[in-house]
Amino acid sequence: MRRIRRIRLAGLGLALAGLLATAGCNSAAKSTSSGSDGSGKVTIGVGGQVLLSYLPTTLAAQLGYYKEEGLNVELQDLQAGSKALQAMIGGSTNVTSGFYEHTIQMQQKRQEIKSFVTMLKLPGVVLAVSPKNASSIGSLKDLKGKVVGVTAPGSSTDFFLKYALSKSGMAAGDVSVTAIGAGSTAVAAMEEGKVAAAVMLDPAVSQLEKRAGKLKTLYDLRTVAGVESVYGTGSYPAAVLYAKSAWLQNNPETARKLTRALTRTLEWIAAHDGTEIAAKMPASYAGGDTALYARAIEHAKPMFTADGKMPQDGPAAVLETQRTSNPEMKGADVDLAKTYTDEFIG
Incomplete structure (x- = not known):
């Protein structure tokens, strides 16, 4: 009897395996990771949750908008945009809250990645000089031979x-x-003079200024004027939600729900001041100074888009900078229409 039972169980196992294999073949184009339509589970990798660039991604969770859309969203703080991209390519996340330029870079590598919500129309990066080097560095050329900090190699x-x-x-x-890094480690590196200068983002910039006094900046892309002086355009898409094009194709309703949650958050940001927004964010993000954090958010508000749509002249500006700064992009054939979509908005 036991032998017969084992044979029957083995036969059942083979039958189930066959059914699963057939189902897999019939849905080869469908995503097998979490986040497929109907599951409600989506894992979003964030390129540094404490950064104001990605504030809407976290705020949407704090406001309960993901849940209201019927989604179970897990946010993974991956500290840098390049790491968040790698996690998504590797399959451990479904969606990335990162910078738009990654969609262009990956097309050149024959991997179709598409932005579907644009959160930031200005990049917000600041190339600042360490307070310990302020007297000796007056221009970019003075950085020759010196150590300069970035959040991580390969990041924006x-x-x-x-x-x-x-x-x-x-x-x-x-x-x-x-x-x-992006937060307290960046502040410490600059304050202690471990780097001569660094490309930073808020709230780290504001936190460093409070501790060390007004910073000498070589570039400040938190304003339209600053962006125009560098790129010749008044908008430069930065923080976005992006995913593999295949994931978007296979999960349109999930993408639409994510988009609604983020566009509602952008509308909420526009309707509230920095103090109100700071009060909704995790207390640890303020770095021990809620008032300073609220001021930084207030100053950052003009950087956010009103509706999540891609600025019309933005993609071409980003492509131009990639061809200048990234050797792999020189002469690359890039179809910008494949790097973003507004189809899930509205």
Whole structure:
């Protein structure tokens, strides 16, 4: 009897395996990871949750908008945009809250990644000089031979540094680049003089200024004027939600729900001041100074889009900087229409 039972169980196992294999073949184009339509589970990798660039991604959860859309969203803080991208490519996340330029970079690598919500129309990066080097560094050329901090190699801060060096007639190898992270580690590296300068984002910039006094900045892309001076355009898409094109194709309703949650959040940001927004965010993000955090958010509000749509002249500006700063992009054939979509908005 036991032998017969084992045979029957084995036969049942083979039958189930056959059914699963057939189902897999019939839905080869469908995503097998979490986040497929109907499951409600979506894992979003964030390129540094404490950064104001990605504030809407976290705020949407704090406001309960993901849940109201019927989604079970898990946010993974991956500290840098390049790491968040790698996690999604590797399959451990479904969606990335990162910078738009990654969609262009990955097309060149024959991987279709598409942005579907644009949160930031200004990049918000600041190339600041360490307070310990303020007297000796007055321009980008003074950084030659020195150590410059970025959040992580391959991240947007890194590519901005390379672009700025190239525009100034310098080579990427003229400076030594090191990773300093995005939050308190970046502040400490600058305050202690471990780097001569760094490409930073808020709230770290505001936190450093409070501790060390007004910073000497070589570039400040938190304003339209600052962006125009560098890129010649008043908008430069930065923080977005992006996913593999295949995931979007297979999960349109999930993408639409994510989009609604984020566009509602952007509308909420526009209707509330920095203090009200700070009160909704995790207390730890303020770095011990809620008032300073609220002011930084208030100053950052003009950087956010009103409706989540891609600025019309933005993609071409980003492509141009990639061709200047990224050797892999020189002469690359890029179809910008495949790097973003507004189809899930509205």
